[in-house]
Amino acid sequence: MGRGWFLPMAVVAGFVFLYAPIISLVVFSFNESRLVTVWGGFSTRWYGELIRDRQILGAAWISLQVAFASATVATVIGTLAAFVLTRFGSFRGRLLLTGMATAPLVMPEVITGLSLLLLFVSMELTLGWPAGRGLTTIIIAHTTFCAAFVAVIAQSRLRDMDESLEEAARDLGAGPVRVFFDITLPVIAPALVAGWLLAFTLSLDDLVIASFVSGPGASTLPMVIFSKVRLGVSPDVNALATIIIGIVTVSVIIAGVLMRRRAARGG
């Protein structure tokens, strides 16, 4: 590799590729003109239109509810899966659980979405539950793939963690439940927060799976955005994108600073 210039150039080009479309998205959200990519002067009118758009606001509320519920349940299930896989040694079905807890990470979304919908329809026919599709079915679907992400994060933390703490607590007579709640959980808590946040973001972002398992009256934000942008670019979507990018950037930077501070303290 021509050390002098090739590597830095390639890295700069790579980051331009990553960020240029996002920056143009933000810039044109402040464009007066409806022609998204022709500059017609600075304006915040699209933000105004966004706030008055009841369909988008309603969908955003549904998405937030789904994301909150599925991230929370996914954190519980993902943590249990990670704990079982890192602390329980060998048990029957271990390989099966490993596979089932990692395959959702990469499974093409159309397959996951269609197969879950068919499951829900069959369950409704045979068991009478879930009655129809809507919030509940989206939450179950999102919980499943989010739990796999939480499990990965929690597993790597559990593996890095010094197990002598847990052993010491056991030697002092603490039962397995107390060891988990008093020692393990506090140590892995930051990883679980990271896992919850990732699950929340992934759920907010999902279009394909939600489209399959959702029912009438339960359109999530990505579903509404998708039906809008399918018809072409529209400036109020740019405004919405800018708000989302702003929130994400600020939270990721705050999280990064907090983590650096923890690392500096040696925690």
Added chain:
Amino acid sequence: MSAVTESAAWRGSARVLGWLGISGRTLVIAVPMLWFLVFFLVPFFVLGRISLAEVIIARPPYTPLFERGPEGELEIIAGLQNYRFLFEDALYRNAYFSSIRIAVISTVFALLIGYPIAYYIARSPEPRRSILLLMVILPFWTSFLLRVYAWMGFLRREGVINNMLMSMGVIDTPLVMLQTDFAVLIGIVYTYLPFMILPLYANLTKLDDAHLEAAADLGASPMVTFFTVTLPLSMPGIIAGSMLVFIPAIGEYVIPALLGGPDTLMIGRVLWDEFFSSRDWPVASAVAIVMLVLVVAPIMWLQSIQNRRELD
């Protein structure tokens, strides 16, 4: 709650479970196991079952696999007709081949763009390393759909790229970029690039400097060192990153739907249209099963790498 009553309560419930013959350990294993069994594994069997049925206009829109004949005997009416249909119809065959082609090409480009970035970050001193890593992850946290949408504004006729090239006088007429396979490739490389960089980075940070120094001491040029030492040692990262791009790219729907043209054939899109437009659930299920067969081998490969990493 005080520790005394807490442990008493736990001991009490443990005694009840013990009396039922269920240990706490089993219970803890059962929760994630049952969840993934019911909501991840079982759906594939339902998918397989319905792929053998035929479409009818009813609720649900597929035939049962067994029916009572006039004498009350069980008749099997399941069949492989949907699969035969998939293999005989050129549309589906082309869609599968075209998906594989697009997924392979975009994986190669993601690797070519991602490798230098991962290498550079892994060799950077702190705090530059953390900042660059954060910059790679940041787009991943923002909406996938909106990042694809950003490229619509970039690539279209009156888009940013055409405006820029025209004002610089490079071209006279706008280039047609949106609604082409090229746009789909860009979209896939763009959205999945972090999935390529992160495993590569994780692998390259573990690279022992001693290997590189030894190669240099033995007179190898940086170029030779890279191709004989660094590249072979980073193979697990290359494979993991490539699988993380290739597998979801095969089934991608949103990117071809927004950036591709009417003749961009991808199997995820075919499945979507079969389900949402034609309302043919059995054929959509058969399409999904064939897609599943395509991605099972790469998924197993990925898992074997991960298992090996756990053993290290």
